[in-house]
Amino acid sequence: MPPALADIRNTVGNIPLEWYEDFPHIGYDLDGKRIYKPLRSRDELDHFLDKMDDPDYWRTVQDKMTGQDVRLTDEQVALVQRLQKGQFGDASYDPYEPAVDFFSGSMMIHPVTNRPADKRSFIPSLIEKEKVSRMVHAIKMGWIQPRRPRDLTPQYYDLWAQEDPSAILGRHKMHVPAPKLALPGHAESYNPPPEYLLSEEERLAWEQQEPSERKLNFLPQQFRCLRAVPAYGRFIHERFERCLDLYLCPRQRKMRVNVDPEDLIPKLPKPRDLQPFPTVQSLVYQGHSDLVRCFSVSPSGHWLASGSDDHSVRLWEVNTGRCLKTIPVSGVVKSIAWNPNPAICLIAVAVAESVLLLNPGLGDLSATSSTDQLLSAFSPPEEPARQPVEWQEASAEEHGHGLRLRICHNKPVKQVAWHGRGDYLASVVAAAEHTQVLMHQLSRRRSQSPFRRSHGQVQCVAFHPSRPFLFVASQRSLRLYHLLRQELTKKLMPNCKWVSSLAVHPQGDNVICGSYDSKLIWFDLDLSTKPYKVLRHHKKALRAVAFHPRYPLFASGSDDGSVIVCHGMVYNDLLQNPLLVPVKVLKGHTMHRDLGVLDVSFHPTQPWLFSSGADGTLRLFT
């Protein structure tokens, strides 16, 4: 408190000043005179005006001892502020001065005190010695015993430890939670939104329904306020139903099988891990002016022979896409096949009603010349056997084009297929009788019709790669004939409407079939006569299927313009089923007259795929 002015020093001492509240004075000065309270005629308005006008109003306080108004100086204000903040009143006082620790733990060079050490610091204490000797004596006398080990037997035990979990008491483990009540919705509100209120017809319909059939078991009602809601009429009824629910609730746990749908999908390897397979289009072989129905890759993988509707056969160099030769033929080329024997350079071409044997004159010169020698070395037998077809030598002009032999059938030829050794040739003829499939022997120029009965229209044939079997695909079935024993070995049922194409796995135990109802059917001959797997990846009819001779790949070309490459791994282990994984959809061919891809085939050594299409091109995918 600031010292009051000297002349009005109050002498009442340290007493509560309320005692003077009722008096006009507030104490006595040094002379014993009363100190009167200053006149307090100022009302609240004056206070307010002071507050507004006086800039020092905030620092004016009343001295209760004298009743005077005191204006605090700047130092006093600063002091008040410091105290309010909890700081020291003296601004110059530094509470955080570095402390000088007189007696520190560190050893000083000079001792702080010079006092000699106490005697007790180096003489054993007598009192302690006495205490110890008393304890030693007590131990000797057996008065002090070592502490007994604590008893570790549990205080409580597992009441149900011996219980049989399947016994009736084990039921508590199979706790079935009580069925939950449905949460109330908007319709239960005392003031539901208007869309929840039933109209007159709905209400009538509700009333006419059986109570068990009703969607809501009450009528939504609207009340003005919560106060106006009457007692709930169905309360007892609902409690009773709840009790029924609880005691009728099934006490047996239903074993729900929790199966992640992801687990049901078979574990297939990723296509990335199944490389190599063709992924991008690399080359386009352009030149044909009409749809390319068929093509064949030479056994070395160097050449490509393609037959087209523009009445020509073209020969291409595979790696550059160069057309090396164009051989004109007399009609639409339906099928073409390169002789699989690398020593014979010959292409069989099905054109109209004949099968042409062409020597393209490409590749190994000795092979081409030896092929010509082989063909010219033939001498007709003395008594020509009756043959279903006629073998004709090519004319000189045709010889220049590469044509060597012509096998004239009387009916249009649909397909040709070589046997793996390259001496036998099978052709499919569009005839109604049993002479649909014909076998030709190149070296003896003999032909025969191996079947006596027909089993529907033959679509295509294929030789088994290593054993004397012939696959014959008719519209709805696939038959496997033994050629030496001349009997039917197996009949496979593809379960499709119309078989279009056929390919045999290089090991010979698996066959794939393409069908016009856009299915690809895989048969495992060791497994069953039913399809091992049916792949429905294409959107339209399949036109061609092919196996890769070396890599575990197969492909199918379809009318939707795409080729689908699948990984088809066949294991030597008979117990392991083939693994089929679709790996790539190859697009490139443009649609033409609602036809897309017409033929597919793999390169013999590389993981590459050729396809021919209705747009008159062949494409190479690598």
Place this chain on the structure above:
Amino acid sequence: MAQLQTRFFTDNKKYAVDNVPFSIPAASEISDLSNIINKLLEAKNEGHKYVEFDFLIKGQFLRMPLIKHMEQENISTEEVVEIEYVEKYIAPQPEECIVHDDWISSIEGTVEWILTGSYDKTSRIWSPEGKSLMTIGGHREVVKDVAWVKKDSPLCLLLTASMDQTILLWEWNVERNKVRALHCCRGHAESVESVAVDSTGTKFCSGSWDKMLKIWSAVPTNEEDEIEDSTNKPRKKQRTEQLGLTRTPIVTLSGHNDAIFSVLWSDTEEICSASWDHTIRVWDVETGNIKSTLTGNKAFNCISYSPLCKRLASGNSDRHIRLWDPRTKDGSLVLLSLTSHNNWVTSVKWSPTHEQQLISGSLDNVVKLWDTRSCKAPLYDLAAHEDKVLCVDWTEAGLLLSGGADNKLYSYKYSVTASNA
């Protein structure tokens, strides 16, 4: 904006700047950096003219904003980045367009002449200005590869390999402009895809579709080798068909499992051959053994060897160019892949003067000029061809040649500064 601490340096004394770190915006591109260097050089000497620069960080060309490049290459942005700069290579200037009658299958250029092989069964000699000097016809099939044996004397020797399974050794009298078939090399049983002459010019090797690699003498003689093949054709008939004297191979090396598409001599006694069986084999000519096998996972179309950097570049039947070290023992490690083509790479050729540059031609009609320090983007695309590019060559005179299925041979002038390393 983020800043990066960089320090610029160059080997070219002409354009050296002070070795102090600069703080530059992290998003700056080549043009910004080039401007900075030019400003610095201008400040140093008055008469400096504006030069375009290219920038390398840790031996990789900068082709995108600086910060992006550093993110991709995992370079710390905390430290001072060392940026090397070199004068920007001037784009190749188109020189000539020589039109052939048919597809061009192979090119080999010298300083004075360009030899091309074509699908019209002939090979031609052109002057670099595009003048046809000579047409060499004699093969019965497409000419697949050509090579010079001797190119500096008045009597030049050259080789043409063809799909008719023979290689012809020709003598070209430059002054009288006469060509004469000296030898007909018989022995291959399939189309001969590639020939290569060794550095001394006395031997050459050939690779063929019949999987064989054969080594022949390139020295013209007057004797005829006897063929011991078993063709039943009368000898007389053959003699009339054939040009020149018959020659048989000195050595036949077999080992490949598929067609050989490219052969070359990497040393005087060492041959590299690339094949569709996914391998490059390095052969020792003395013993005829395989020294090492480099196995790839795609069929090889072409290889090229640079004696400057001792690397093989291979073009595969996919879109990558791969660099190999032929000295690794049975290693199959790809050192580097150059990726920008969209289709098979049909031919590659190292620069004869620069150890880091090569050109490549592809089925996607584009010829690309590469620097191995920039493996994602080529230095320049030469997109003149309208069809498949089948062959490229790079002459010592700095001429880039490319030929393809559009019957055109394009030549470009490219002045490359010799590598300074």
